[in-house]
Amino acid sequence: MLDRMRSWGRSTAIKVLFVFLILAFAFWGVGAGLAGRVKPVATVNGKRILSSDLDRESDRLKRTLTQVYGASAESVLRNVNLRQEALNQIIEQRLIVDEARHVGIRISDESLAESIAADPKFQDQGNFDPQRYQDILQANDLLPADYEALMRGSLMQEALRQMVEQGVQVSDAEARHAYDLRNEKVKLAYLQIPYQDFVAKIAPTPKQVEDYYNSHKDDFREPERVKIEYLSYDPAVLAAKVSPSDKEIDDFYKSNLTKLYTHPDEVHARHILLEVPSGATPEQKASAKAKAEGILKQLQNGADFAKLAKEDSQDPATKLDGGDLGTFGRNQMIKPFEDAVFSMKPGELRLVETKFGFHVVKLDSISPAHVDKEPDVRP
Secondary structure, eight states: HHHHHGGGGHHHHHHHHHHHHHHHHHHHHHHHHHHHHOOOSEEEEEEEOOHHHHHHHHHHHHHEEEEEGGGHHHHHHTOHHHOOOOOOOHHHHHHHHHHHTTOOOOHHHHHHHHHHHOGGGGGEEEEEOHHHHHHHHHHOOOOOOHHHHHHHHHHHHHHHHHHHTTTTOOHHHHHHHHHHHHHHHOOOOOOOOHHHHHHTTTTHHHHHHHHHHHHGGGGOOOOHHHHHHHHHOOHHHTTTOOOOOHHHHHHHHHHHHHHHHHHHEEEEOOOOOOOOOOOTHHHHHHHHHHHHHHHHHHHTOOOOOHHHHHHHOOOTTGGGTEEEEEEOOOOSOHHHHHHHHTTOOOOOOEEEETTTTEEEEEEEEEEEOOEEHHHOOOO
C-alpha cells in the first residue's frame, strides 16, 4: 500500500525534473561541498536538525494555527515565535522517538499503511483513495516519504505514551478524590464585622503579646520567596550585532574548555536490523540470523549498504536514512552493540546480536577523544 501511496513520485514529469536537477548540480559543482558548509541549528543525540527541517516544521505549524484560528490567525501569529516553537517540537519529537527505539518500540510498514489508509481525510466513501492522498500531500508541500516519516514518529510517540499510561494504576478512591477536587462546591453565607470597631477597646500587656507570639510562632513564619525578571532573546538575531574582543573570546574558551571543547571518543556507524521478537522460537531466531548473514555477505561482496538498509532493515527510525545512526559516544547504545562498534575499524562490517535481534553493522568513521584548539573554534 505504501508503494501505491508513493506512486505519484515515480511519474515521468517528476523523473524528468530530477534528471534536470542532477545535471544542474553536477554542472555547477554543488553537492558535497555545499553539504559540508551546512551548519545544524541543533543536534539531538548526534543527529542534526538543519535549517531546512526547521523551515518545514515552521510552515506546518503556521498552517495548523491558520486552520485552527481562522480569521484571528494573523493576530495570534504575531505573538508566537514560530521558529522557536517549531524547534522545540522537533527536539521533543526526536527525543521521544529515540526513547521509543531504546525501549524496543517498532512500527511496521503494514501498521503504518493501515493507519494512513484509515484516516478519513484520505478516504472516498469509506475507502482509501490514492489520488486524494497525493493531492492532499501536494497541497501541503509534502512528499509521501516525508509524511510517512512524520506519521511513523507520531505512532511511535503514541505507542510510548500508551506503554507509560498502561503502567499506571489509579484506584477508585484516587479517581473520586481527583473528581471532587475539580467539581466539589460549597454554599457559604457569612457576616463580616470590621475589626477596627474593637481595636480601640483592646490593650494587651507586653507579657500577653510575648506569650501569644511564642505560642503562635508558626503563624508568623514567612515562606522562602524569590522574584525574578528575565529577557527572552534570539541568539541568532543578536549574533550579527556583536563583535567580541580577543580577550572575551579567550576568556570564553578557557571557561568552557571542559564543557564545550573537550570531546570523548565517538563513532559514526550505520546498521541493518533483523528483529527477533521477544519469545521467538529457535527456528525464528535462526531464520533472522541466516538472513542477516546473507545481507552481511552481500555487503562484503560490494553491495550498497544504504540500499539494503532501505529494503531489509526493520528499524523504521533509520532505514530511510540508509541505516545511519549518526555520531554517538559511549553509554548511548545498549552494551553488546556499543562494545562491538567501539572495537571495530572504519569500513569494517560485523554481525552483532542484541536483545532486539541481529544487527549488520558498518563503522563509517572514528573520532578519537580530543580537545579543540582555540584557533579552530574561534569562528
